[in-house]
Amino acid sequence: MNIDSIKNGFVIDHIEAGKGMEVYSLLALDALDCSVAIIKNASSRKMGKKDIIKIDAKIDLDMDILGYVSPTATVDVIEDGKLCEKKKMTLPEKLINVIFCKNPRCITTTEQELPNIFKLTNRELHEYRCAYCEAKASK
C-alpha cells in the first residue's frame, strides 16, 4: 500500500516508533470497514525509526488523541489521490475521556458518568493532571 493507493483519506506519519498500535486502538480504527495499514519501525532520517498508519477513508480523526499519544506525528490529508494538506500535531490543552484518573480518592472513581477531563499542566514534560483532583496522569 502506498499513498497513491489512497483516494480519500489520511496518512499519519512520524508516529513515535512503537506507538502505532496505541494510536490504532485509541482512534478505534479497528471499527472501520475501509483499508487501514500499520507500518511499524519504518526507517526515518529524522527519527531513526517511526510508525505510519494509512487510512483509506475520510473519517473524523481525533487530533487530540493523536497529539497526546504522539506529538511528533503529522497527518497528510489525501483528496482524489493527492496530498492536499499536511497537519502537525501539538499536545492538546485538554483531553476528554482519553485517559482515566487512577487516584482512588478522585470523584470520578465513584461517579462514573462524569467525563474524565485532563488538563495539560507542563508542555515540556508532557504532563497532564486530572481536572478534578489534580492527580498526575500515568501512561
Next chain:
Amino acid sequence: MKSVIDIKDLSTKELEEIIAVAEDIIENPEKYAHKCDGKKLATLFFEPSTRTRLSFEAAMYELGGHVLSMSDAMSSSASKGESVADTAKTVSCYADIIAMRHPKEGAPLVAAMNASVPVINAGDGGHNHPTQTLADLLTIHREKGRFDNLTVGLCGDLKFGRTVHSLINALIRYKGIKFVLISPDELKVPSYVKNEIKDCGLEYVQTKDLEEFMPQLDILYMTRVQRERFFNEEDYLRLKDSYILTPEKLATAKEDLSIMHPLPRVNEISVAVDDDKRACYFKQVLNGKYMRMALILKLLEVK
C-alpha cells in the same frame, strides 16, 4: 457567579480585599450583623467535621443569614446514590450559597459546575481546603503585618496535608518567602508543589530536623498526621508521632515566632505550649470565622 474551590481561584487582589473586609468585621462587627438578612447558606458535609461546619454556620448567623444543614451524610440522598451534580442542582433551589465538604477529591468542583449558586469548597479529601488557607492568611496578616520576607516552617504531614499545599500556593505570590519543609521521608511535599515554589523563584529547604531550623523561623505551621488519609493502619501508627512540639524544642525559637496549626491536633503540639504567647492556633480558629464571613459577603456580592 463565582465559586471558590481552590485558593488559586482568588487573585492576590481578591485575597487582600477579603482580608481587608475581615479586618473591618473584627473592628466593626455591628456593621455586618444584618448584611445577609434573608440569605441562606447550605452546609453539605459528606465527611465528619466539627470546626469547619460550625465556623461556616457561625459566620452566616453573624451576618444575619440562615443556615440549612444536613445532620450527616448517611441521612442524605447521597446514601441513596444521588450524584454530587444532582445534589448541587437540588440544593441550589433552596439556598443562596453552598459550603461543601466531601471525602472525594474534586467533588466540590463538580458541585460548582452544576450549581446555580456559588459553591465554597470546605475541604475535599486530601486535595484543597481554601477557607483554612484564608484563616491562615488572616492570622499571618494580624501577627506579622505582612506576607513578604518571612521564613515559614511547615512541619508534619506535608504529603497529604491539604492545608499545607494551599498555604504554599497562597504564599508563593509574595516576595522573599523561604519555606522550610520538615517531614519524615514518607510524608514529604509532592514534587509538583515544590516545582511551584521553584517556578516562583523562591527558596525551600527539605529536612527531617525541626530543631536545626527552629531559630530561623518566623512562622511554624504544625500539622497532624491524619489517620483518614492512610489506606494502611501500620503506616499511620509508624508516622503519627513523628514531630511533637514541646516548650523545650521552642527554646531556640525567635521571640516573635508565630506557632500555627489548622487543628484539630492530636498530640503534635504539647498542651504546655498553649500558654506560650507565640501560640496562635486558637486565634486561627476565630480568624477562620471572620474570613468565612468576608468570603460569603464577596461571593453573594453583598456590599
